[in-house]
Amino acid sequence: MKSSDRATPGRSRRIATVSVAGLVVLTGACLVGVEAWFQRKSESPLRLHREQLAANVDAYCAQEAALGADPWFHEGRTEGDAGLLLNAWLPWSRDLKRPPPEGSPLVLPEALREEALDLKQGRWLTANIDVSRLDFDWMVRLLAYDRWDLFNGSPLSAGARFNWVAGEVPDLFLLQRWAKFRMLQGLRTGHPLEAAQQVRHLAWLSLRTDSLAGGSLAVNLLDIERLAHASLASPPADWTPMSAEQTARMNALLLTAPRFAGLAAPPDVARQARGCATQANRCLALTETAFHARLLEPFADASLEEATAALDRDLSRAGCPTLAANEIRTRGVALRDPDSGMSAGASAVAWIPGPPGRWLRSRMAWSVLASALEDLPPLDENKMKQPERFHGQASTPTP
Template sequence: MTSSDRAVPGRRRRIAVASLTGLAVLAGAGLLGAEAWYQRRFETPLRLHREALAANVDAYCAEEAALGADPWFHEGRTEGDAGLLLNAWLPWSRDLKRPPPEGSPLVLPDSLREGALDLKQGRWLTANIDVSRLDFDWMVRLLAYDRWDLFNGSPLSAEGRFNWAAGDVPDLFLLQRWAKFRMLHGLRTGHPVEAAQQVRHLAWLSLRTDSLVGGSLAVNLLDIERLAHEAMPSPPAGWTPMPAEQTARMNALLQAAPQFAGLAAPPDVARKARGCATEANRCIALTETAFLARLLEPVVEPVGAPSLEEATAALDRALADAGCPTLAAHEVRTRGVTVEDPASGMSSLASSVAWIPWAPGRQARSHLARGVLASALGDLTPLHGNRTKHPAPLQGQAGLPTP
């Protein structure tokens, strides 16, 4: 064997080592590039969001105190759950196109249904419609209750997991429509205060579903009462609807509560926000935060700052001590879908990181969890009468349309 022959294996080894080194450098550069993209796309919004929450939590608490002082929150109510009634009376679906069940008192004549009559933007006050034959006794029955548990005798009561964000929901628009007819009937018959009492109570029951969509309906129902009051040249003495300033504050705080008390909030901010909120807003925030905690449960790792694992543990402690009157937060936390469930729409993504072992797997799962959390942030809701100091960069949530 010549010296040149002996040199070939060594040269091949050097070429192989150089090639592997080059690939490692390229892979490292790729990983660094991917990490830089992740930091820019997700961690930066999370950091800015945390800073905004910390800068505005005192203003949030001041607004909660102003809302909680409204007399509506302190009206006397009889303890009881209206869930068995309302959950049975309302149609449940994803597209809100089902009619009420047969025998429900919420069935409307064809001429008064959504497709036949546009009552938006206050047009219901001047609509040439006959509401004299409608039976509002079902509203009177609801006066005997102070909450509406969506998990009592409803499709959500069934065993198994459910998607809180995209599953079947009760048709709350139907209740909004009935409230307009009730106020119109009260105005025409000379009994607006009686009608207002029933609509205000329906608003309270909607709020005490401890859900964001129920809270949005409550705001709209209170606005309907106020619009009826403003339509009267001389409203009865003693009838005082919630002012527009307060319903605007209520709507802003409904959106803000899950942000200030959410998993993305600094631990001290979340704790303070839960402590200063009205009971209803605290329970709504817990329900909406429980949805994300349950969704991300399989991919939460003790990685990142602040740790989602710590935030989830703090949430569970808050849930145990909250004393919310409905099962909403508890059921969402224990039976909601996770990223591993096909119904979440993220099961393929979750399975792609589930198998990765050790530290790389923990980091991949943490990136997935924090990426989902960052994508769900939304803009920091401007608090009524205050400008947010550090608005977050993403779009927020919308409630029900204005009546």
């Protein structure tokens, strides 16, 4: 055997050692780069977010108390779920372009549909349209219920995984349109108080979907009622719509409640915020937080697991009247599910074993949370100008 042949194994081992060392150095450099990127893009915004929440949680609770004192939250209502009715009457889709199902009382004449008639910015109050032939009995039927469970007899109750933020949803804009027609009919027939009662109740049912979209619809419906009230020179003395200041406060709290109660909040802040909120906002915040908890669960590190455990404890004793938060928590999509929209990136790091894999997965989870952060709306500047009075078609008989 030649000496060069005997030296070959030694050289091979040295080459292999150098290659492995180079790979380790390269991997380490990549991890350092990823960590630097994470600190800049995610950790710094998350830290600032936590500081803002901690500094403002007392102000948030004060605003929740002011909102909860409004008489609308304490009106008498009959216990029951309107979900079986509304979920069947409304069209469900991803793009909100489906018509209501055949036989639904929410089918509108072509002349009154959105594509034929623009009613935005208060134009509905002065529109020269005939609403006298519309049947509003369906709104009367809803007075027998005090909540609207989106998971009762809907596409969401099928039992499969679903994406809460990008799946099929009911066309809530259709309800907003009907509310305008109902108030317009009440104004024209001289019975605005009866119409207002039905629109206010529809707003309550929308809020008690325990969803952000439903809460936003509730604010819009209460604004519609107030605009109708403001259109009358002498409205009925016993008609008191929610003030513009209160609906502005309600809208701001809808946006901030999920942030104060969310997984990215400091644990003591989340606990305080969930405890001081109105029940409606508490359940809404739990619903939105449950989406992130389920989405990130397989990639959560110890701190996220602790926040998720606290969420589950609060959810178990919150007494929310709908299934929304619990269904999302158990059947919502996770990062690796195709419907999450992030499955490719999640799958790419899911196979990496040991500490590097756990580190990358936790960084991905926190980056997803950081990407959803937005500035907090001012909690002490909720006052809005009162709308100007409208005159014209709203207070005249139907032609």
